[in-house]
Ligand code: SAM
């Protein structure tokens with residue numbers, strides 16, 4: 001089936017969808033969610049997900065990242081992966097997870113067609129994990145990572161969001177996961193959204209110095225790895241690569257190819273700016289029209305640098321990262 005090109009008014013082509021299927025989560029990461037009341041929970045139904053994927057695929061979306069909240073708490077996660085894999089024109093289906101339920105679900109997800117998984121993990125230290133996630137579930141996260149690596153065809157990445165107070169030994173321990181395992185470790189700059197407004201991320205240049213002092217020179221990889229804006233480096237003797245995603249310090253908006261749909265059916269055309277609209281989930285033709293219109297009005301870039309009150313008010317678990 002051929003598809004159209006979904007272009008915005010600046011000529012950027014949207015071919016990548018981050019679909020947040022639930023805004024519930026089994027952790028409470030300090031930069032993402034508050035411990036207490038987060039308001040009513042939302043979860044997309046299977047028929048709505050099927051329609052969103054069908055319309056997005058027919059409009060030109062080729063790659064889908066399933067996210068949340070925690071996507072593995074959705075009771076139909078394997079069916080959702082299968083729906084995405086079978087949607088028109090969509091050939092790459094990945095998900096991002098905290099890993100807690102991966103030990104149980106990895107094989108089922110691979111059978112359903114999952115191509116790759118990102119596991120969000122900020123420390124290998126149990127007490128620091130408790131501090132950062134407000135839960136004692138590091139063993140489950142590590143068991144999930146192990147199972148994902150054993151699930152054969154699955155490409156695995158570990159994502160860490162370092163803060164200014166992250167212990168250096170934690171960051172090095174995470175980087176060293178890529179030494180003898182076939183996975184990439186990526187460091188994502190903290191974005192000032194929701195509960196993380198006012199929190200201080202680790203400066204990307206400082207992080208680079210910390211890593212090179214311990215791992216030796218990092219050699220940039222010129223070929224594109226993965227679907228996103230990460231820059232990758234190889235370290236001497238490492239099986240996997242080290243990646244960096246720095247959305248605030250080095251804006252890559254001119255290359256943005258992303259759309260987001262949240263668990264309450266809201267189409268977001270920019271991670272930071274609250275631009276978008278509620279999708280009519282029951283009506284495919286109306287949905288397609290509104291997606292085209294919203295994409296055309298996609299903002300030229302985020303405004304993280306300007307605290308002018310026009311930024312996103314949602315917490316990250318309601319956006320999907
Ligand atoms: N629960 C899943 C997980 O943790 O991967 C999916 C949802 S989570 C919102 C998606 C990604 O957003 C995670 O990698 C998380 O670390 C990242 N994230 C959350 N809050 C963030 C923030 N303020 N700045 C940068 N990344 C953030």
Ligand code: SF4
Pocket residue numbers: 025026027028029032033068069070097098120316317
């Ligand atoms: Fe949950 Fe992921 Fe947010 Fe952590 S980052 S609270 S695991 S949604």
